[in-house]
Amino acid sequence: MEFTIFTLLNGLAYGLLLFMLSSGLTLIFSMMGVLNFAHASFYMLGAYFAYTISAKIGFWPALVIAPLLVGVVGALVERYGLRTVHKFGHMPELLFTFGLSYVIVEVVQLIWGRAAVRYPIPAEMDGPLFTLYTTTFPMYRGFMMFIALLMLVSIYLVLTRTRIGLVIQAALTHPDAVEALGHNVPRVFMLVFGGGCALAGLAGVIGGNAFVTEPGMAATVGSIIFVVVVVGGMGSLAGALVASLLIGLLQTFAVALDYSLLSVFSGFGLNVGPDTLGFSVLNLTIAQTAPILPYLLLVLILIFRPKGLMGTREG
């Protein structure tokens, strides 16, 4: 019972964490159509900024300042980089961010060194939120979930209560026509990209101390957030949320299952030994495959429902 409840809780927490990581990406992707490969790098930047700022003036100011800084960096990147390649199409945009991710990692190492930095959880958050049976649920985890929900709400508001989404979507295909209607398209692009990056930065501030702040942190979240966005459906915030939770629960529950085909066979009284053909496949437990499940899901979703779970359009 305790195990099941906590597995569920862990799954939810992990799912929300994934959502937090990918919400900025969803924002940029759904609005601008730019698959920002450097998203994880902005996440890392957020963590490092927060590390430096919190060492000077504390965690709470860092929680506000670091994402803003990352947002500014993002806006500058858009202004002086992406904008130039925008006219060449989506592929060069994607490649630009791809190259950017290389550069950011190097710059981070140049400034903060190559080893992990000490960026601790603020003392007032370092403790259990509640204890159920014998397991404690850490307060910081709860905080992370809260911020993720906050992000969800604010993006939702931006998307539904403003015309920004419309302006950008229209500008993707017909920028001139949108401008001729009196919309300052470049500025809107800059704002959105900066906003998406700021969200990544916020995730970094929170993820950085929950996990490890090191130059490799971008690479470790790199592809999973794409999975979330794509599985959820391009251009769908709700989809991203559903996908995050789905993947979170899927992975968490998979870890709990120690069954393999082998155990199924032996359950039927079949005798399978290490010499049997395909033993290594049969011997694999579900738990061991947990981390590849998202990719499996990705491929299956794209084959059978290319729009993603709740997407409105295809690639």
Added chain:
Amino acid sequence: MNTMQSSTTSATTSTMRFAPINLGRWLVWSVFVVLLVVAPLIFNKGAALSILCQMGTVMIFGLSYNMLLGQGGMLSFGHAVYSGLGAYFAIHAMNLASGGSLPIPVSLIPLVGGIFGAVFGVLFGYVTTKKSGTTFSMITLGIVELVFACSLMFPAFFGGEGGISTNRVMGQPVLGITYGPQIQVYYLIAFWLFISTVGMYAFTQTPLGRIINAVRDNPERVEFIGYNTQWVRYLTLILSAFFAGISGGLAAINFEIVTAENVSAVRSGAILLFTFIGGVGFFFGPLIGAVVGVFLTVLLSDFTKAWQLYLGVFFIIIVMYAPGGIASLLMMNVRLMVYKRFARVWPRLLSMVVATLIACVGAVMIIEMLYHLTLESANGTMMRLFGMQVDAAGIGGWLIALALVAVGLFLFVRARPAFRHTWDEANLEIEEMIRKEHA
């Protein structure tokens, strides 16, 4: 009546343009062969030779990748799957061969790689090519992650993270060839590179090769001229996977080891970078890309710790200012030469290049000194830069570097308008000439 007439006249007049024997093309191919033969005589040190070998395999890989990206508009994040799995099968074949259970000479091992590359192309391609665009890209990303994860889960075939190794020296030497010395491996690679290049070039000149261009431009319309776009993409991907597999087989021979990184997203990303840097718009772009890419990743890392920064920045600059890659820059100048305008442009071009170089030297100094300060300062702040001793902590080096950047930028800004002007003018004239030619 009318129709008949016009078609006969057009046939006669146009046969003149219809020149099956193309002297220029023969020349290019001959130069290519000569380069392949001569290169190892110039770069004959062991490591240089092994770099050449790597370039050779990456060239094939890049060309095969460009069949998708450049010719088919399919941005794949998982092309290493085909070369990597090809390499694994090739290396197993080699081990079987040296165990005596498979009679196949080392020279034909790349073919094994190619065949299995194609087999997996048949398998995975069926899934990936159902869709195009971003969906295609994402499926390839998913597949490469899956294959990579599997490679660590099934050590029996993939050898875990240690990979599978082999010994390419086996059996009796044929004509004195043992493939022990690197130079023999080089010529094996060169041979296959030539064959593959010819093969892939030929592909661009076939009906399928042209239709995949059409699919890239406008898949919808292709459906209305009788083609199933999915098949077009699928077949192209299989062929591309075949050549990728060949490059994998050659890599297996060259390194005598195949590890999981051969099927990784990182490797796939690298070939994307290289190919794009080289230029996707031209057939030979990936050849340049391979040279530059191997240089940046393998050689540069020997000289500087900042190689990844240089690689990233270089790539970004290409994406921003020369999205056609190095090949397009080259071809623009070649066009000027062909139309005899280069003489007018080159002095201006030269001054631009010099200005850029000056600024670059300064920038490189700054970067190197920064790296030295953060990484090496424990061993002293003195460092060698461009053959000089520089103190990274001293003000002198920084002043020089900043001055170089400033001067370079200044010269650049000064030289640009004139360059722009002549460049545009020359190109305009050329366009005019072309228009007249056609009129």
Added chain:
Amino acid sequence: ENVKIAFIDPLSGPFAPVGQGILYSWQMIADQANKEKWSPGNTFEVVGFDNKASPQESLSQLKSAIDQGYRYVTQGNGSAAAAALLDAINKHNERNPGKEVVYINYAAVDPDLTNSKCSFWQFRIDANSDMKMEAMTTFMAKKPEIKKVYIIGQNYSFGHQVTRAAKDYLKRKRPDVQIVGDDLHPIGQVKDFAPYIAKIKASGADTVVTGNWGADLALLIKAAKDADLKADFYTYYGSTTGVPTAMGAAGADRVKYVGYWNVNNEGFVGKEIVEGFKKKYNDDYYAMATYTGIAMLAKAFNEVKTTDPVKVAFAMEGMKVKSLNGEVEMRKADHQLQQPLYIATWTKVNGKDVKYDQENTGYGWKTDQKIDAFVAAQPTSCQMKRPSGQ
């Protein structure tokens, strides 16, 4: 003569901090050896070659090192790269007689490297993973409070070996101990270890044995602390660069590691080096194998009065030298160094038995027990092929 040693390990990318730190360690010891004239007439120089943590890239770097005239190569980060290097060096030496290269393996711990894959050209100066497990389980055997053990590891060959060895050895020494679970997770992919911890917790384990390293270890320990899992962690790599920082207080008093040395050992042997290293690089000296390596080479040079790799290799077979953990012996049969091992616990610095902390965390390793070399010794299946004509 200036003997150049090529250090082929990751110097860029995620593993760069570890590689870089150990390169400094080699250089530090080399400096010391040169200053103190360990081998009169010879000096050491260690130069880094970045293999980007890739076996294939290691081979490129090996080629370029050989090209530049290097005859000694050292590597340790990753058994995969080690196996590739070893294989390539075997082939090179076979194909290029007279240009042989010797490989000093300072940290690649796959037992196979000195068993089925053993080679005359390789000298391993770390203890292999089986030896460490032997030491670890010997220590555990004497702890009656250990009743339920959970094994978790990364899903690759090293992780598999740790799992296998832990099960075998515990069965041999403490048949009463229950293995309540074993898990393999993909290497470097898991962001959230909470589910694994939940599982461990559900199993009722009081002790966790893990071969994890890097972020995988740090995150595991953090997650354990978050869920308030009260179990001891027996690790291999608790002390490698980055883990102490990341683990911090979360691991206090519950994380142990097995290794060949730590500075808080009896008498704080080697503390000058640690202090010097800290001053120079603001980092911790923990890769003590570098000391052993240089000491052994120096002694061999002195014995055979040449730096020719083949002769030096023969001289090092069966050689005994004094290192920071006492006298160690390079076993002739498989070129596996036999040396004492230590079990230590992550503890707050107290100035008494824990004087030196690691990575400025305020925590350091308290030595629990020294395990003598013979205790951890393992039989070998190596059938060494030695070059003829010597």
Added chain:
Amino acid sequence: MSKAMLEIRDLHAYYGKSHVLHGVDLTVAEGEIVSLLGRNGVGRSTTVKATMGQVQATGSIKFKGEEIIGEKAFQIAYRGLGYVPENRDIFPTLTVEQNLILGEKKGKKSRWSLDDMYQLFPRLKERQNTAAGVLSGGEQQMLTLCRTLMGDPDLIMIDEPTEGLAPKIVDLVADYLKTLKERGISVLLVEQKLAIALEISQRVYVMGHGSIVFEGTPDDLRANAAVRREWLEV
């Protein structure tokens, strides 16, 4: 002639290096419909685009007496200049209604509402929640027109509004332009269909090779067979 709304003097426009307009002079007065005629490719669309700031241009363009050359398109739009592009630049992924909403300008009160538009072209109301990309060609044309109107322009430049419209709808558009004029909105019309242009406009310009070759009333043009032959017909 009443006050000039739009005054173009000596306008030169370029696509990259190619010089397309060679000194265009043109005036539209308040509440006037002016047609710009000419053969394909003479530069009519370019004139309009240059006015809208979408093509690199030199010379002078005064809108309500203020110089606007060199301004960005969205600034010009804010001044009250509307533009209906020729190739139906509807936003295909947005719905009809969203397209119309995008026509509104932030913080500006418009004299047109969504309902006005739907009344004008009931067809649009029927399709209000459909993605604009799947509209029929004619429906798209109506949508573009309405979208621009939503921004409440004082002068509207329309590039070939009747292309692809059914004959009856063409009449509707013509009537509609007249209504606009009655409401005091000036119209600059670029048209292929001579008959309509001559019917509804007060003045016409004929363009040839990047400059104005004829200016006058529709009757002048009807009377001037030479101009028609040389600049309008084959």
Added chain:
Amino acid sequence: MSAYSVELKEVRKSFGKSEIIRGATLQVPRGERYAIIGPNGAGKSTLFNLISGRFGVSSGDILLNGKSIRGMKPFEINRSGLSRSFQITNIFHRLTVYENLRCAVLWSLGYKYSFWHRLNGLRDAHERAEAVMEQIGLRRRRNTSAGLLTYAEQRALEIGITIAGGADVILLDEPTAGMSRSESDNAVELIRRVTVGKTLLMVEHDMSVVFGLADKIAVVVYGEVIACDTPANIRGNAKVQEAYLGGHAPAEAHA
């Protein structure tokens, strides 16, 4: 074989809730030129999309040369001899004019997915492409990328691609849209020339083109064919006048 090239039987098509085609029935005999007219949004282009396989019908049936095309993909329909053009230009922008046309003839000449033929060695494809290029008057622009052509030239190329494959049923969607009077006169000539002996279905709003070219005119209103008759009768049809023409039918002399 059926006497009709194209036959629509009670065809219906809905998108979501809205039914766009509501039981259209039409028979186009072999070798005749049919024009389809009707108000904007009546469903003319949609009909074309149904006939060419871009969309599937919701109910009813479409026969091509007597055989049902239900469930067939566009390329399969094209292979059975139907080719269409698009209202919004739909060409291969980065290929030259010549390559555009050569691509369009490859399937019909049987080269399929061949990667063992040398393209430049295919005389028949070359000659066909050159011939079509001549017909559509783009010889001058042979090696220009299609994306750089002027609008009218692109429209011509659009028609060229459609006819190049030699299909005997041709569907043209507003072929003269955006053209000036003289250009559209040329286009009419071109269409007349290239559709000799073929079945032509054409959507047009330009009445002089319609009345100049069509043997019969079908009027589509609200997804139904409300009339199908000779031009003269259509002109006199009150229902058509009211629904569509509104006094714009050209005088007899023009036709």
